[in-house]
Amino acid sequence: MSALFVLIGISLIVASGFLVAFLWAMRKGQYDDDYTPSVRILFENEVVTKNEINNK
Amino acid sequence: MEFKEYKIDESQKVACYHCGESCQSEIVHFDEKEFCCDGCKTVYDLLKENSMCRYYNLNENPGITLGKVINSGKYDYLDNENISSKLVRFSDENQVHITFFIPKIHCSSCIWLLENLHRLNPGIVSSNVNFLRKEATMIFDPKLVKLSEVATLMAHIGYEPLINLNDLEEKTEKKTNKNQVLKIGLAGFCFGNIMMLSFPEYFAFGNFHEQKNLSHFFGYLNLFLSLPVFFYSASEFFVSAWRSIRYRYLNIDAPIALAILVTFSRSIYEILSQTGAGYMDSMSGIVFFMLLGRYFQTRTYETLSFERDYKSYFPVGVTVKKENGKEVNIPVSELKKGDRILIRNNELIPSDSILMSIQSHIDYSFITGESAPVKKVAGELIYAGGKQLDGAVELEVINPTSQSYLTQLWNQDQAEATISAHQTFVDKINKYFTIVVLATSVISGVFWLMNDSSKALNALTAVLIVACPCGLLLTTTFANGNILRVLGRNKFYLKNAGVIDQLAKTDTVIFDKTGTITHGSTVEFVGPKLSEDELNMITSLAAQSSHPLSRKIYDQFSTNKKFHVSEFEELLGKGIRGIVAGKYVILGSEFLVTGNERAKDNLSTKVFLMIDGEVIGFFNFKNAYRPGLNQLVKSLRKDFDLKLISGDNDAEKENLETIFGEKSTLLFNQKPDEKMQFVQNLRDSNHQVMMIGDGLNDAGALRQSNIGIAVSDDTNNFSPACDAILDGSSFDKIPAFIQLAKSGKKVIIATFVISLIYNIVGLAFAVQGILSPVVAAILMPASSISIVLLTTVSTSVIARFKRL
Numbered sequence: 001m002s003a004l005f006v007l008i009g010i011s012l013i014v015a016s017g018f019l020v021a022f023l024w025a026m027r028k029g030q031y032d033d034d035y036t037p038s039v040r041i042l043f044e045n046e047v048v049t050k051n052e053i054n055n056k
Numbered sequence: 057m058e059f060k061e062y063k064i065d066e067s068q069k070v071a072c073y074h075c076g077e078s079c080q081s082e083i084v085h086f087d088e089k090e091f092c093c094d095g096c097k098t099v100y101d102l103l104k105e106n107s108m109c110r111y112y113n114l115n116e117n118p119g120i121t122l123g124k125v126i127n128s129g130k131y132d133y134l135d136n137e138n139i140s141s142k143l144v145r146f147s148d149e150n151q152v153h154i155t156f157f158i159p160k161i162h163c164s165s166c167i168w169l170l171e172n173l174h175r176l177n178p179g180i181v182s183s184n185v186n187f188l189r190k191e192a193t194m195i196f197d198p199k200l201v202k203l204s205e206v207a208t209l210m211a212h213i214g215y216e217p218l219i220n221l222n223d224l225e226e227k228t229e230k231k232t233n234k235n236q237v238l239k240i241g242l243a244g245f246c247f248g249n250i251m252m253l254s255f256p257e258y259f260a261f262g263n264f265h266e267q268k269n270l271s272h273f274f275g276y277l278n279l280f281l282s283l284p285v286f287f288y289s290a291s292e293f294f295v296s297a298w299r300s301i302r303y304r305y306l307n308i309d310a311p312i313a314l315a316i317l318v319t320f321s322r323s324i325y326e327i328l329s330q331t332g333a334g335y336m337d338s339m340s341g342i343v344f345f346m347l348l349g350r351y352f353q354t355r356t357y358e359t360l361s362f363e364r365d366y367k368s369y370f371p372v373g374v375t376v377k378k379e380n381g382k383e384v385n386i387p388v389s390e391l392k393k394g395d396r397i398l399i400r401n402n403e404l405i406p407s408d409s410i411l412m413s414i415q416s417h418i419d420y421s422f423i424t425g426e427s428a429p430v431k432k433v434a435g436e437l438i439y440a441g442g443k444q445l446d447g448a449v450e451l452e453v454i455n456p457t458s459q460s461y462l463t464q465l466w467n468q469d470q471a472e473a474t475i476s477a478h479q480t481f482v483d484k485i486n487k488y489f490t491i492v493v494l495a496t497s498v499i500s501g502v503f504w505l506m507n508d509s510s511k512a513l514n515a516l517t518a519v520l521i522v523a524c525p526c527g528l529l530l531t532t533t534f535a536n537g538n539i540l541r542v543l544g545r546n547k548f549y550l551k552n553a554g555v556i557d558q559l560a561k562t563d564t565v566i567f568d569k570t571g572t573i574t575h576g577s578t579v580e581f582v583g584p585k586l587s588e589d590e591l592n593m594i595t596s597l598a599a600q601s602s603h604p605l606s607r608k609i610y611d612q613f614s615t616n617k618k619f620h621v622s623e624f625e626e627l628l629g630k631g632i633r634g635i636v637a638g639k640y641v642i643l644g645s646e647f648l649v650t651g652n653e654r655a656k657d658n659l660s661t662k663v664f665l666m667i668d669g670e671v672i673g674f675f676n677f678k679n680a681y682r683p684g685l686n687q688l689v690k691s692l693r694k695d696f697d698l699k700l701i702s703g704d705n706d707a708e709k710e711n712l713e714t715i716f717g718e719k720s721t722l723l724f725n726q727k728p729d730e731k732m733q734f735v736q737n738l739r740d741s742n743h744q745v746m747m748i749g750d751g752l753n754d755a756g757a758l759r760q761s762n763i764g765i766a767v768s769d770d771t772n773n774f775s776p777a778c779d780a781i782l783d784g785s786s787f788d789k790i791p792a793f794i795q796l797a798k799s800g801k802k803v804i805i806a807t808f809v810i811s812l813i814y815n816i817v818g819l820a821f822a823v824q825g826i827l828s829p830v831v832a833a834i835l836m837p838a839s840s841i842s843i844v845l846l847t848t849v850s851t852s853v854i855a856r857f858k859r860l
Contacts, residue, residue: 004270005270008253008277012277015245015249018245019245022241022245026234026237026238026241031237032186032234033186033188034188036186036187039167039187040167040171043168043171
């Protein structure tokens with residue numbers, strides 16, 4: 001039965017790990033804007049066009 | 057007289073490659089693409105030059121028509137040290153950080169373009185868009201580019217930043233929202249874990265009670281986990297309860313705080329004395345659900361502002377002409393009496409002043425409700441708030457902005473506005489509820505004290521735990537939250553949930569006219585049918601003038617064909633004339649054209665037409681009513697007192713009487729303070745007044761009414777302080793909105809009755825002193841979850857039923 005103490009202790013530690021992750025994300029402002037990054041990720045990095053500018 | 061013939065056939069219309077608007081008067085061909093105006097073409101050209109055409113690939117016609125020409129020097133005031141220091145967030149020699157509010161942001165192309173601004177101007181280091189807030193945070197190098205140049209660049213490509221006096225005075229970060237989410241997250245986390253650790257106790261798997269050690273271990277863990285819930289997440293209940301007690305007023309948070317406190321202390325006692333498992337799961341559960349409900353209900357619209365005052369209406373900077381002829385930009389707040397200011401086309405006049413230029417036309421529609429522009433000549437007094445319509449004019453300031461007629465009116469409003477403590481439905485029920493609960497707990501406590509004193513404290517606390525009015529709070533927050541969401545989806549944005557209560561109680565509806573029930577204006581020609589050539593002649597002539605009426609005629613009737621106009625002459629305040637296609641055409645006032653002196657008292661606006669000495673007829677300028685007005689009035693008339701109160705003249709009285717019917721009151725030529733007084737009188741005679749207006753002239757009345765709704769065709773534009781903002785396109789849904797609010801109230805009552813039943817069942821156990829944690833643990837989530845589901849589902853179903 002004493003295994004239960006250990007297991008529950010571990011499960012709580014794991015759970016608090018996620019809680020800390022949540023708090024961290026919150027403080028870093030990841031919940032401030034939940035739309036723009038989803039659009040931004042679809043923009044390609046246009047290395048080619050930058051060269052074009054340089055060629056001008 | 058038929059209109060349709062003059063309108064361009066829809067199928068022939070060409071959509072502008074840049075902004076997507078149909079090209080009306082002229083089509084600019086460039087690079088095998090069509091543009092509606094030179095402005096759009098220029099933007100395209102600029103983007104193409106920098107190989108940024110991806111802008112057009114992401115979305116079709118993503119651009120924004122520039123509409124008005126950006127005056128050079130419009131943003132010069134941003135280089136004034138005083139102004140810029142208040143706007144920028146951070147600055148040093150190499151970097152300046154600033155956040156602009158850009159209402160025009162609307163699609164992914166906008167994000168892309170704004171985040172690639174560094175390619176248009178190397179001085180810009182980087183930019184970051186927050187789409188939902190419509191904000192762009194820019195970092196630029198002050199050695200390479202000035203703040204005014206950044207703003208001008210954005211305005212040139214169609215993304216005009218909105219900067220107003222309010223930005224200068226306060227920079228409040230919205231931190232509360234973040235804390236709220238933190239509290240909910242933490243409460244949810246603890247609730248889940250406590251629940252899990254409590255399961256063995258309830259179901260007594262195997263012979264759990266014999267495993268005393270394990271049971272105590274779980275108890276201490278629960279205690280530990282409930283600490284953050286009690287001290288952090290639930291703190292707002294205690295703060296608000298304490299505040300209400302101090303003001304000798306009982307709000308809903310007071311009994312809730314009491315219940316939380318009692319539950320927590322009794323659980324601590326039970327766990328530490330090892331006499332029981334405590335009710336930590338119930339406590340953290342109700343805290344979690346109640347916080348969730350509150351969050352749901354108070355989610356605000358980030359880009360909307362309900363508390364605007366004159367400061368957000370006026371521009372930030374103004375150009376002042378010094379005695380030596382130099383033009384300097386200063387903040388509006390520094391304007392002094394005697395300053396000479398330069399106001400360009402379409403700019404607002406920031407303070408009461410005397411016109412120094414020969415003449416100008418001022419659009420006062422937002423201030424007074426008058427629809428036609430007012431002509432002013434040199435030496436006349438111009439009140440602050442009007443919009444200058446033709447060209448640039450010079451003015452001499454006679455009152456600083458803060459003391460102008462308009463701002464004083466506004467301040468007076470604020471002083472007189474009574475802070476009516478809206479007694480909401482919840483507050484009313486809560487009062488009785490709390491008294492009954494306290495009485496029950498005391499009676500059962502006393503009863504057990506006399507019969508079995510060991511059970512007295514137990515019964516007393518149990519009653520308080522079970523009778524927590526969290527059910528009541530949950531019903532209202534979730535029902536209101538869902539109604540707010542439905543209304544928001546229909547472009548009706550409420551300031552807070554209390555407005556729903558007011559909406560349901562409304563019995564009188566007052567409309568403003570200009571801008572509220574009217575929407576733009578149409579021109580109609582009264583007289584014989586004009587041939588196409590004649591129309592082209594008229595529009596060619598009108599195109600020569602920048603007078604608002606000429607523009608209107610031109611906009612409505614112009615086709616692609618143009619005639620050459622010679623000997624054009626503009627007679628100030630009278631009309632225009634010229635020789636078009638060999639004919640002498642005059643457009644002007646009745647006096648100019650027919651010689652009849654009736655123009656002065658003529659109420660509707662007319663422009664007469666004369667070709668080769670013959671009076672043909674006149675153009676009649678009529679306000680166009682919003683679509684669905686007839687239907688709206690018809691359905692409202694049955695249940696509400698309707699009134700119309702307008703700052704405009706009574707030219708449309710007959711028309712409006714037929715729409716509104718005989719019973720409704722129609723008032724015209726009402727000044728802003730008269731409107732306010734009218735609303736006040738209605739309220740004094742115990743009416744629940746809903747005022748629907750749009751302009752600054754309604755600001756007082758909106759504030760004075762029980763519920764003030766500002767109608768706006770672009771919700772990002774300025775709207776006066778109000779309780780709710782309604783998008784013009786949803787104007788005809790007002791009856792459905794009121795019905796939804798009324799049904800919402802019924803839903804709240806029905807679910808509240810259900811939650812009462814749960815409470816009574818729990819009480820039955822509690823008064824007997826046999827409330828076990830198991831019963832509490834089953835009752836609590838069952839009641840909370842069923843209430844949450846019932847309210848959200850039923851309000852959604854009702855909304856669908858009402859086609860919202």
